[in-house]
Amino acid sequence: MNLVDLSWRNMKRNFRLYTIYFISMFVGVVIYFTFSGLMFNKDVVAAIQNKENYKMVISLASVIVFLFIVFFILYANSFFMKQRKKEFGMYLLYGMKERQVAAMVFFETLFLSAISVFSGILIGGLLSKFFGAVLMNLMRYNEDISFAFPLEAIVSTVLLFALLIIIITIQSYFNVRRVQLVELFHAKEKRDKPFTFSFGLALLSIILIAGSYYMITIGDTDIWKDHFKETLAAVTVALIAGTYLFFRQFSGWMLQKLSQRKNYFIGSKMLWISSLRFSIRGNTVNFTFNSLISAIVIFTVGFIAVDYAVKGEVVKKEFPNHIAFSTQDDATQRQIEQLMNDSHPIIDHETITGIQTEKIQNRNAFFSHPEYYTEEFYLFPESQLNAIVDLRKAGEKADLEGEEAIVLTRGIDEPEKYKSSQPEMTVLEDNTFRVVEKIRYPLLSIPTSPGGNTQPQPSVLIISNEAFENLREHHTLSSFEIYQIEDPKTSNDVSREIYDLVMKTEGAYYSAYIDMYSLDTESSSLILFSVAFFAVIALFALGSVIYFKQLREATEEREHYAILRKIGVDDKEMKKIIRKQLLFVFLPPLLLGLLHSWFLLYYTVILVIKDLPSLTAIIFSVMGLYVLTYLIFYISSVSIYYKIVSEKNTR
Template sequence: MKLLDLSWRNVRRNFRIYSIYLISMIIGVVIQFTFSSLIFNEDVLAALENEENFQVGLIAASIVVFLFIIFFILYANTFFMNQRKKEFGMYLLYGMSERQIALMVFVETFILSSISLVIGILTGGLLSKFSGMLLMNLMQYDEVISFTFPLEAIGATIVLFIILTGIISIQSYFSVRRIQLVELFHSGTNLEKLQPASKLLALLSILLLGMAFFLISRDGTSIVWEDYRLASIIVMAIGLVGGTYLFFRQFSGWLLEIVSRGRKYNEGNRVLWTSSLRFSIRGNALNLTSISLFSAAIIILVGFVAINYAVQLDGSTKNFPNDIAFESQDEHIQHQIETLIHESNHPVITHETIEGILVNPVTNRDVAFEQSDYLTEDILLFSETQFNDIVALRGDDQEVNLHGQEAIVLSKIDTPKQFTQDDQSEFTVKVGDESTFHLIERKDYALLGPASNLSNTNVFLHLAIFIISDEAYATIQNSQNTQMYELYQIENAKDASALSAQIQAIVSQSPDIYYSAFADGYAIQAESSALLLFTAAFLAVIAVFALGSIIYFKQLREATDEQKQYAILRKIGVSNTEMKKVIRKKLLFVFLPPLILGMLHSLFIMNYSIFEEVRDFPQLTSIMWAILIIYFVIYFLFYVSSTNLYYKIVNQQK
């Protein structure tokens, strides 16, 4: 009972230090519960087309979330333990054993964990509604998400934080055992020795970074990458990692030395913040390097999935150009389908009927297609006139002009290609007699969208289509394999999942009948890409807080160690306003360089490698600017919070 009393008094007496630790734990609970509650939110699950895939994806991501939370809270606990070294020294001096101190820390951790669980779950329940609404918005759904506290999510959060409490207690116990009594009383008195920076290594850091940026900017088909790919990757990695580390450990120190030798060094407060930085910059080099590299990785990850999300939604229109398309039925079924459409909330905009000829390939399909496994076995032939009419109706600039036995391949899943004399571009099909076509081009264009009812998997089966000249089409037009296709454009097509299901049920009564709907493809692509974006953004926020806390807690520890120095400055007449300026300039030098380097790394890699294939995408620039601005704002808030708390710590009377 006395131990519990002592633990509770410690929490109340040192509330400032405990509050920082408590806030870290509350943030961990909020993140974990918010993410877990989405897995079991009935409103979210009811709106999804692929509920099982959604849950599996979020469960896998929740494991990564928990690992980030462990890192975040254990780092906060390390700071927390270091701040209490002298306190533990007093307990040891008064006769308490290391085991009793560890038990006291366990009780304190249990109290803080209990408080954080209650506050975090309540806050997480509120945020889960916002997160659910955000996810539904990304998926383009209009579902209403209610406030929920799923028992499964509460149970999972409690279990995980019981495990985390145990890990923290073990870490705290070993932290106490590793420190000698003498060290506890001298905690924070050891200052880093001032060592001159190497001009040679400082210049080497710029050389390494420049070399890495040069290799990144080279095209993948350049001789550097084609002939020396492995060596280029190794050199680029060494340049980025080694150059960044030397930049903070040597170049920054060299820059500060130049400033200290300047004529105006003794003017204003420059001498105060530069001298403090010169003592601490080398010790911060590894942390700042990690922050720069992980910042680049976070920006690249979020940038990639954000662009993928926008491209997928935009690509749905191109992959599924017809809102509803199916193989023509008899008059009774056709009338039944048209009645369904007219009675729905999706009026018909246009309705076209096109004719194609189904043929068997004699030549291996790999000659025309790269991914033939995702295509129908037979090939559909359409005339150039029909194709040009549909293209003109859509307003696309894709008309073709063919002669004789020339043919164009249509494929949305293969790389566009111009067939040359060096290619094996002759392709033979059989429809009664054999006909050989000369392939001249493979277009990235969809006349008919993927079939949603011809595959037993979630992967849509694409139609293998050739566009041939009117002359060639006329010679085989009387074939028994002629098929008609009905193409509809309707209003609010993305919300027509219910209508699509009704029509598909009618069409599928006949086996192997082609059916495709924009709503089906849009729902799957929107859900998968939105879930990927939401998860990546969630993980990025956690990672940013974890990385920001590295600087945050490091600076707070330095603030505690520098209380005596700032007390001396106060006694010799330095005003509070001047001390605030010194702190702001010092922390700006710590926060800004890793942020700038991280952004530079990410922009180079994305601009020259990842976004090469989507460079013409109209939203590319705006998406990247939005990500960079959000990232900057988060770190700016860390900077402001750090400067305010730093000042409060050094301004305390000892």
């Protein structure tokens, strides 16, 4: 029998163990190919407006995804090797050399990888349609995505997983080489000793966590403003140390107290509590790591999801004009309208006319961030503002009299009504107006270009019709064309053509919704999509770490459960013990992770962004999906744990 035959027989004989390892590799291939396949999917690329930005983000994210997968599969391989130490010991005892054992592992890995890569690419290609549709939906595009198996994605997947096979083989070789033969036979006989717990350290863990939460709640105080880096470092260290001590000391102290109660020997309490007390030492790092990573994943996905929702709303509010530009000559105007009607028919159109002023010296009194606005103002009559309100079907109409005026601002400036003391603005030499209100309403949006560059937003002052009529005869007028078109989210090409025509006039104004939408919304969609993928990988890895550890512990606990059966513990009671034991393994890290992330999200997102109706729904949805995935891992672990501890009795 050669090594290839031996490898194949091993795979068939230890089907369950190899299945777990295969699933790890299979999931890795599916995730990587699905993700990288989107970069080369022709339907997706055709729909994206900023193709260079898309490929750059997806390429970077693909590398990060692959690194995640490498670390995860190496962990799975490490678990796989530990489970087979006794088997390797037998091979070495029978005279096989270490390099032969490593060669056998190489052939096994090759078989598994070949099957994983082939089936993973197949499933990944089928899933590409679904994930492509998800991405298009995030970007709010109505594009049909077909099934795709891009050759570039297939080649990169095969090459990268070939590299991974080499890394796994090297890892396996060193694992076999550095373990002594005696250790191989006794690898599964090691057991943690019960740990002594301190009430003082248990209390310290609660104090550290509570102190961290308190510091997060006072994020707008002077201590954060004056010493941000130091405070952030202190809160981070306290949260990590508190979480570690919570699992190392507080949970152990709680179990110890439960073991001292009078009803400890009633029912199955003694069985699952004593088992957990023995495993606290070995599980502390895993529990701490899972809690902290869970908090980071939930916070990051929640934050990015809210940012995505906010950016979509912000672009709509800040760029309500689908296309707006300085009025052109008649021939150019007709050419521009023809371009729009050929691809994105005009829904509505309005021409507004205003007067440009000289630089206003006291404009700082009206803007919180004057650097984002032009130093000159445009004066528009209230009738022009009301016409745009009708055009957009959004906003409130103005009703001004005499020298009353309204300053228009963007989202970074808070709206304000001036009642008792109305500030004055002097424009056009000796014309003074009383500002009665400051409102968020971009009559003229920020000037844009198809490349995403912007300029300061035109400062706008709305005055009464009577005042405007008195001024217009003695000053030069500036006119602007404002258009609403069909499907502005796909108007990138026509925007580029119109921009080139308008910019032939020096100093002309141009602004288009698509220029910022394609930059902000596509970018935030890509980031959300990528982060969601990272979260899936991280969650799968975390769940698998717990899952693998429980499988190892279940294998080690077979004899103990066999004894329980002999003394009369039935299957129903056995399952109850396992459920309680694993509930303690899964639930505390999850609950603490949720609590950490909730404090972070509530005080950095929810309280800051108050005008987004779907805010809490987004955050609770993220948390709900995370809990659901953990629940699936828990139920699966209980099932496989019971099968393993029952295995010996069915042989």
